[in-house]
Amino acid sequence: MPVDLELAPKQKRAVGERCCEPVVYPDVARDPALRMAEVAKALGDPIRLQLVDVLRKHAGKVCVCELVPLFDISQPTLSHHLKKLRDVGIVDSERQGLWAYYYVIPDALKELSAWLSA
Amino acid sequence: MPVDLELAPKQKRAVGERCCEPVVYPDVARDPALRMAEVAKALGDPIRLQLVDVLRKHAGKVCVCELVPLFDISQPTLSHHLKKLRDVGIVDSERQGLWAYYYVIPDALKELSAWLSA
DNA sequence: GTATTACATCGACATACGTGATTCTTATTG
């Protein structure tokens, strides 16, 4: 139930009186907010967002050597971004010999996506 | 059309040969990625994400003085976060005398939301 | 064995970020 808050400013408040009674909004989803903010932060870089975009569009797993030429950054920098995405659980990787294949973890973006479209 | 990329590693590649032909993914939405990353970055802080959450749940406009007691941060810090959200176009504010009322700009999160749920 | 390749890690750097104390601006009260 969305609370309507068209607060009219108290034109005649006494000195020392609070400007308005706080509409107590208890526990605004603290833990979910932490998790979602973590995911959003990881997506808060254009390269990482595009990385996730590429990985999502490819159904299977993508070799790192395919990702490097797509972006104008060095290989270590790309590796750093992939690690960030791994650390927050958006993607995961799989080693096969010399190659590393990355893929998006299903449902990793679900919570944030649901909150955004709510 | 999602391209399946189950690349088998070339077990018998010649020296100096590239590991795999890059599946050229041209122009992976560069400009949209910049905008969406900007929005995601702004949401990449737990307090800002909760701020947006509160503002969205309240249909109307919310006075800053109501927001301050909700979080365990100083007033200047909260003001700083609100400015960040304003700068990227997620929220806007309206002055009425001493009070400032904040509200979420409709459709500000639409692009990111659509991309996430795609 | 050595050489080469793919990728990760490390070190260093400049910049950006989150935070609070203080100050400033503007509006309202007395």
Next chain:
DNA sequence: CAATAAGAATCACGTATGTCGATGTAATAC
């Protein structure tokens, strides 16, 4: 007018971030 109050702006601080070059690690080729 002076005093008070809400909120923004400024300054300073420690930390995190994005970037690259150099190095490390593991696997394959010769």
